[in-house]
Amino acid sequence: MLKEKNLRMTTQRKVILEELRKLDTHPSADEIYEVVRHRLPRISLGTVYRNLDVLSELGEIQKLELSGSLKRFDWDTNKHYHVRCIRCNRVEDTPVAPLNQLEDELYDTTVFEIVGHNLEFIGLCPKCSKKDPGK
């Protein structure tokens, strides 16, 4: 898989992939950087970004297309939706099944060539909900 694209499995790339697969937190590049640094103290943030891009292009991981200011990554490459806490930005998976027929409705009504959709639920996680029950 790496060969045909002239890519190499470097230590950095391997460690990033391994550590990401241990996490269920849909981390940002920066969070992955912090974790990976425990094993590779001299790794740079740029390397983390570059490798996350490569890995998501290879289909080994998924770059999440969510709203919010930073990109997040997910080792689970199956199509699934997420919930995001409006207050702390924590992201979790949802058990909602992919709405495969959603685009059908659009085929006749838009000039766009539809290739997919992003759906994200927003809400309050238990912690934030407790902290500030009022609005």
Added chain:
Amino acid sequence: MLKEKNLRMTTQRKVILEELRKLDTHPSADEIYEVVRHRLPRISLGTVYRNLDVLSELGEIQKLELSGSLKRFDWDTNKHYHVRCIRCNRVEDTPVAPLNQLEDELYDTTVFEIVGHNLEFIGLCPKCSKKDPGK
């Protein structure tokens, strides 16, 4: 409406609102800045950002929660979904009706207190589709 929040209707605020309401392009702050500058050449970008925030908090406009690197604004405050071109990032409205019952499926299965959802279709706009029909 402005009074109870101790807000003032300044020239800048009024012009930004007026110009945004002429546009169907879901512009970014920078695009609004460019347009408003024709009428108020000395306005600063910071002022545009601040006013867009104020106006969206007032409910006069809508700050779109889409993926992608920059925030976009919409004068239409009714709930509706958008299509975004993966290549040129143009955003258009869709005629898809709001999926009001979508969250119901989650109430029993998540610990989050769900308050809503964001749905965005992605595809190719006619221009970009023509330019590069392959892949």
Added chain:
DNA sequence: TATCATACCGCAACTTATTGTCAATAGCCA
């Protein structure tokens, strides 16, 4: 196993979008 082309790395400088600071200005109520 040694050689070698080049993919990849670490580092730092750079972009781009947005937010913060602060003195000066201008809405709006009395």
Added chain:
DNA sequence: TGGCTATTGACAATAAGTTGCGGTATGATA
């Protein structure tokens, strides 16, 4: 009109991500 203070313009400061460069090390080849 006068005065309080929200707001502005100018610009510095962040934040997140990207890129250029010179050197290193992976993995193909002999």
